[in-house]
Amino acid sequence: MTDFNTRADDAKSLLGDLIAAARKAGADAADAVYHESRSLSAGVRLGQPEDVESSESREIGLRVLIGQRQACVSTTDFGKEAVAALIERGVAMAKLAPEDKFCGLADASELATNAVDLDQLDGVELDMAQLLDRAKICEAAALAVNGVTNSEGASASRSLGLTAYAASNGFSGAGFSGSHSLSAVAIAGKDTGMERDYDYGATLHFADLAAPEVIGRSAGERAVRRLNPRKIESQALPVVYENRVANSLIGHLSGAINGAAVARGTSFLKDKMGEEIFAPGLDVIDDPLRPRGFRSRWFDMEGVARQRRKLIDQGRLTTWLMDCATARQLGLKSTGHASRGTSSPPSPGATNLYLSPGQQSVEELLSGIKRGLYVIEMMGSSINPLNGDYSRGAAGFLIENGKLTEPVSEITIAGNLKEMFKRITPASDLVFRYGTDAPTLLVEGMTIAGR
Structure with a gap:
């Protein structure tokens, strides 16, 4: 880890110098972001190499604040002249930017002070x-x-990334993360009767990744199982979302409780704080401190300390996802959810978000369904953020007398997220696969549009 620590220290030193130079050039305050990544990926088709890539990148971003005005600039050129021009451009832009009474750095009392090895x-x-x-x-x-x-x-890949953030309020932090991934896409059947499916794995530690044989075999079996799908008639049915697509529902929740959407009044949950919006007993958790989590980091991109939070606690909505600006707009405190690229100001975003698992296995969840739909793939999206109306294309299997039977396709499932959240029943098969995750979920009373 010595080399990694040295590179992290170098990145923080670079940002410190950048901020000091911006202050000297006329900035009242400033913060800066550093991103570095390198990756390798290899793809094959029918046993032959098809795509090999190696990439490396470094980029810095500077936010200049003058009074209630701010501007963001970035560069991939780390030369002395380029950095000087970056600072000059940032200060000039900030002087001309419109006033934003909510912009500004985090208060010193909110800053993370204890680095955590995740x-x-x-x-x-x-x-x-x-x-x-x-x-x-x-x-x-x-x-x-x-x-x-x-x-x-x-395809198989591995990557390594370093992110550092520093600000003129005294914060400086950095962290590395690595990842390994493997995927396969198989085709079953012939002519017009072909079906495809995939399997995929990604982990931060190589030891946690499933073997290539397991992922490949799963992709093939999933494709074969989908052969000869049929359409079904329009009807109302309970819908079971397989765990690898169920996370989309939690993603819709994340968007609806994003502080920026709430502050704009464009969320269907904007007036639901403290209310029971999920079934009693359900928790939705955001945990930026989970070891080996895809989005784990002990500080957010404003230097604010992060903590594990129950966004939904026993069915009740407890908080919005907020950075400093949206928190000020809402008259609240940042929740440590600031995310940021190099060329834009911070904005709120979830970290390791998941719905807690239930007590039933998937088989037990299915056993009580006389007739329903088991969804394994979703496509397209029509979500109205103002009222929660929901409509998505889907494919999967019929559930008959508690068992998966025929494959079905070319269907649309529809409902309203406010009602859907209240009718969720989770299974016990939570797997941390994406960063936003959920176990298999049963949602009662969905509208199915078929033939």
């Missing part, structure tokens, strides 16, 4: 030959499944 980096960096081998094994496992007739390929 086990984000395992130090494993596979080379291109190893990635190609893993992709080939993954695809071969998919092709070996009886009924699989073709492949759209398999």
Whole structure:
């Protein structure tokens, strides 16, 4: 870790110098962001290399504040002249920017002071030959499944990133994270009767990633299972969202409780603080301090200390997701949810967000359904953020007498998120796969549009 620590210190030193120079050039206050990444990826199709990529990038972003005006500038050129021009441009832009009475740095009392090791980096960096081998094994496992007739390929990748943030209020922090991923897409059937499906894995630690054979075989089996789908008639049915698509519902919640949307009055939950919006007993948790979490970091991108929060506690909405500006607009305190790129000011965003699992297994959840729909894929999206109306294309399987039976496709599921949230029943199969996650979810009383 010595090299990593040195690079993190170098990044923080660079930002400190940038902020000092901005203050000297006329900024009342300033903050800065540093992003560095490097990655390798290898793709194969039908056993042959199809796509190999290696990328490296470094970028810095500076926010200049003069009074109640702010401007953001960024560059990938770290040369002395380029950085000087960046500062000059940022100060000039800030002087001309419109006033924003809510902009500004975090108060010193809100800043994170204790760095936390969140086990984000395992130090494993596979080379291109190893990635190609893993992709080939993954695809071969998919092709070996009886009924699989073709492949759209398999890919393996690994990446390493460093993010640092510093501000003129005294905060300075940095953190590394690495990731490993593997995926395969299989095609089953022939001619007009072909179906495709995939499987995918991504983890921060290589040791946590499923074997290539497991992911490839799963992709092939999923594709075969979808052969010969049929359309169904329009009707009202309970809908079960497989755990790898159920996270979309939690994503809609995240958007609705984003402080920026609430402050604008464009959220269907804007007047629901403290109310029971989920079924009693359900929790939705945002945990930026979860070890090996995809979005874990002990500080947000304004230097505010982060903490684990129950956004939904026993069904009740407890908080908005807020950065400093939206918190000021709402008359509240930041919740440590500021996210930021290099070329824009902070905005609120969730971290490791998930709905807590229930007590029933998926089989037990299905067993009580006489007729329903099990969704494994969703496409398109029509969500009205003002009233919560929901409509999405879907494909999956019929549920009959508690069992999955025929595959179905070309259907639309519709409802209203305010009612859907209240009718959610979770299974016990929560897997941290994406950053926003949920177990398999049953939602009663959905409208199905078919033939």
